[in-house]
Amino acid sequence: MSANSAFPVHDEVGWGLRAFEVSCIAGAATLFFVHCMRFVSCKASFAWPLGLAVIVGALSADFTSGIVHWFCDTWFHDTLPFLGPRFLRPFRVHHVNPDDFLRRDFIDTNGDVSMLVIAVLLTALLIPLETAGERWLVVYLVTFSLVGWPTNQIHQWAHRPQPPRWIARLQQLGLILSRPAHQEHHVAPYSKNYCIAKGWLKFIFFPAWKP
Numbered sequence: 001m002s003a004n005s006a007f008p009v010h011d012e013v014g015w016g017l018r019a020f021e022v023s024c025i026a027g028a029a030t031l032f033f034v035h036c037m038r039f040v041s042c043k044a045s046f047a048w049p050l051g052l053a054v055i056v057g058a059l060s061a062d063f064t065s066g067i068v069h070w071f072c073d074t075w076f077h078d079t080l081p082f083l084g085p086r087f088l089r090p091f092r093v094h095h096v097n098p099d100d101f102l103r104r105d106f107i108d109t110n111g112d113v114s115m116l117v118i119a120v121l122l123t124a125l126l127i128p129l130e131t132a133g134e135r136w137l138v139v140y141l142v143t144f145s146l147v148g149w150p151t152n153q154i155h156q157w158a159h160r161p162q163p164p165r166w167i168a169r170l171q172q173l174g175l176i177l178s179r180p181a182h183q184e185h186h187v188a189p190y191s192k193n194y195c196i197a198k199g200w201l202k203f204i205f206f207p208a209w210k211p
């Protein structure tokens with residue numbers, strides 16, 4: 001609880017955790033580069049089903065953001081070991097004090113998702129690019145990671161009254177989560193707009209979260 005606020009606020013991040021978050025962001029960026037180099041050096045032709053892998057991967061990322069968001073809003077207490085402090089508590093604080101999210105800087109906002117993205121990209125690195133099925137799976141996993149990576153950043157932009165102009169344009173075009181769409185999530189019955197990676201699947205209904 002902050003001395004200046006009547007509401008709970010996000011935990012301050014110490015230098016050790018901050019260094020870890022920086023390394024997660026750098027690690028995720030490095031792994032995306034490694035995968036790009038893999039695709040460029042792959043001698044096999046890139047057939048049309050890989051386009052389908054891109055579409056399915058992107059939609060899966062948005063859907064997964066909805067499932068994770070719903071889980072973190074709804075289930076267990078934020079005192080749960082490990083998951084509680086870093087994954088459940090930020091969601092619970094966010095629903096009581098949404099504007100406090102705007103205090104979190106780029107590293108604090110994107111570090112945790114980067115850690116999850118690293119796990120998926122390392123898994124994808126274990127899959128060779130020899131058969132069509134393997135290439136489909138790797139393209140799917142890399143697209144899934146790429147679309148899911150800025151989930152928290154896009155969520156934060158949806159809370160900014162005046163985001164950067166190019167971000168506001170992307171929001172208006174429906175390419176990323178918009179402020180009006182996300183504001184619907186923050187009012188009762190708390191059952192809509194859980195998909196926040198991009199907001200494309202915002203119509204999916206989740207059983208209500210009780211504040």
Ligand SMILES: [Zn+2]
Binds near residue numbers: 073
């Ligand atoms: Zn929520």
Ligand SMILES: [Zn+2]
Binds near residue numbers: 094098155159182186
């Ligand atoms: Zn929000």
